Amino acid sequence: MVLADLGRKITTALRSLSNATIINEEVLLAMLKEICKALLEADVNIKLVKRLQENVKSAVNFEDMAAGINRRRLIQSTVFNELCRLVDPGVPAWTPTKGKNNIIMFVGLQGSGKTTTCTKLASYYQKKGWKTCLICADTFRAGAFDQLKQNATKARIPFYGSYTEMDPVIIAQEGVDKFKEDNFEIIIVDTSGRHKQEDSLFEEMLQVSQAVEPHNIVFVMDATIGQACEAQAQAFKDKVDVASVIVTKLDGHAKGGGALSAVAATKSPVTFIGTGEHIDDLEPFKTKPFVSKLLGMGDIEGLMDKVSELKLDDNQELLDKLKHGQFTLRDMYEQFQNIMKMGPINQIVGMIPGFSQDFMSSGNERESVARLKRLLTMMDSMNDKELDHPQGAKVFRQPGRIARVARGSGTSQREVQELISQYTKFAAMVKKMGGIKGLFKGGDMTKNVNPSQMAKLNSQVAKMIDPRVLQQMGGMGGLQNMMRQMQQGGGMGGAMGGFPGGR
Incomplete structure (x- = not known):
């Protein structure tokens, strides 16, 4: 299951x-x-x-x-x-130190997704402002360096490897020394894997470990093997000092419950989970948010992390506009771009309380991304007057504008009209929010807004949401609970309200 x-x-x-x-x-x-x-x-x-x-x-x-x-x-x-x-094994996970060289060595069996996960982790830290790099010390698998090189180039991450040197210990040592000199903060070393646990694999791991002296040895494990993960994790832990585990392939048909609980039994903390093939399909593993998300309670902490990565606080102009109830088509365009930057849409939706983890299938994910891109393309065909007008919908009452945008974006006039209609709803919502005195003050709605105002706001949000989505959230009660949790920061007290009778 x-x-x-x-x-x-x-x-x-x-x-x-x-x-x-x-x-x-x-x-x-x-x-x-x-x-x-x-x-x-x-x-x-x-x-x-x-x-x-x-x-x-x-x-x-x-x-x-x-x-x-x-x-x-x-x-x-x-x-x-x-x-x-x-x-949760109850063991604190290793964390890197800013401004210092943090050497992370990856180990695991061949086919577990180790090389791909190296790039995902490097990209994760890079987005958070760390200076990251990759080293390919896998000389056993043909094409390993090519794969890492391709992944790193695509993600714009510096890398090191060799087509001629066959000793993984030398490659690892040279790479670490080079990146240390250049003051890289996150130095990730990818090592060889095998199809099964062999003495030669463990000996090579030990030699690389002794040469580069990693601060964190990460064991990468395939979730599809279920309970067998425990024996694997323990075998690697007995040979090298495994400090953390990343469980891959938790999408699809992996029996993730067996994998996660088996790893916890070895007292090795799971730090990240891989949920797909894309570079953003890597989630930090935190026990309570993970279980909350699993049960459809959402992961407010994770959602806030995603939002903070966008540095929306820096956009004072937008915040000022929102306070005055103003929202242009350009503002909506920028918010759609932000949603795209936040990562896989199904991952984001799963963080919102009231949505189950499987609310969006991979098919729906593709459809949603395609839909967003189509909306952005339509707005790309609009001129500055249309995008920046405080009442954008009124501009499009003039003959020919909708036809011109449809023609320029390769869409139908009906689709452009639907976009304008959606914008009108958003703008009306923002205007109502702007009219609530003190809503944006200090960022805490519960302290700034009285219950009757919040009830009106909830009602307005409900009118904007697709009825099928509202039903999935548990109707108006589920929506109100979601708003309450988001206001309270998604603590356990709010999360239990996700079950009828929980409050």
């Missing part, structure tokens, strides 16, 4: 509490049975599932429970915490 199916089944089991008139031991056991069944189907080790079951039972003791305790909330919170314990 894939992770999305696991999350859906656990969420369904937790929601069954809301249908029960009385919460007693019988209801608890029935719910636990469904959760444990889902975990076993996701390839989670039976011992770990049994431990979760026993821990929930002991934490929810109806005989000793004080009067007035919200039983639904207690059970939901306890299950959430136990799911976190299932994938």
Whole structure:
């Protein structure tokens, strides 16, 4: 069972509490049975599932429970915490030091996605302002250097390797020395893999490790092998000092529950998870946000990180416009560009509370990206007057403008009219938000806006959302809960409200 199916089944089991008139031991056991069944189907080790079951039972003791305790909330919170314990070894992950040389060495079996993941991690740090580089010390696999070179060139990351030197230790040492001299902060060394665990592989790893003295050895592991991950991770950890794990291929049909829980059992913290082939398909792994996202509660922390990367705070002009309820077509164009920069759309949607992890399939992802690009193309065909007019929709009432934009962008007039209609809704929404005194002051809506104003705002947002999307979010109640969580920063107290009866 894939992770999305696991999350859906656990969420369904937790929601069954809301249908029960009385919460007693019988209801608890029935719910636990469904959760444990889902975990076993996701390839989670039976011992770990049994431990979760026993821990929930002991934490929810109806005989000793004080009067007035919200039983639904207690059970939901306890299950959430136990799911976190299932994938969290409780070991702090290694973090790089800014302004210093941080050497990261990658190890793993051939075919686990090691070389691709090296580039993804280098790109991740590069986007956060680190000076990153790549070294190919894989001389075992034909084409390894070509692959790394191609990936690094595409991502504009400096790299080092050799077509003539066959000793991986020499290549690794030369590369590290070169990049140290140039004051690179993140130096990633890709090493050889094998089809299976062999003495020659471990010996080579050890020699490279002794030569470059890495600050962090990352074990890259293929999630599709499920519970077998534990034996693999342990074998590598016994030979070299593995400080962190990156689990790849968690998209598709990987039994990710087995992989993640197996790694946690080896006391090696998972730091990132790979969710696809693209360079942005690498997510930092944080236990609570991951479980929240799995259960459709969203990942506000991750979403805020994505937004902060765009440095929108620097755009004072836009913030000033929003405060005065102004929003032009050019502003909408720039926001669409920002959405594209944030990474895969299905990844972003999964971070929003109320959306399940599988809300968007890869097909829908492609369709959404294509749709956004089409909208941007239409706006590329608009002139400055149309883009910057404070009431852009009025300009397009003049004959010929819509036809000209459609002709210039290779789209139909109906599509251009739909874009103008969508813009009109956005602009009306911004105008209403701008009319709420103090909304943008200090960035905390809960302190600045009274409940009646927020209710009106929620209602306006609901009118803008596709009815199918609103239904997926749980109707108006789900939307209000999403707004509340976003205002509160997505803490656990807000997250539990995602289940009916959770508050």
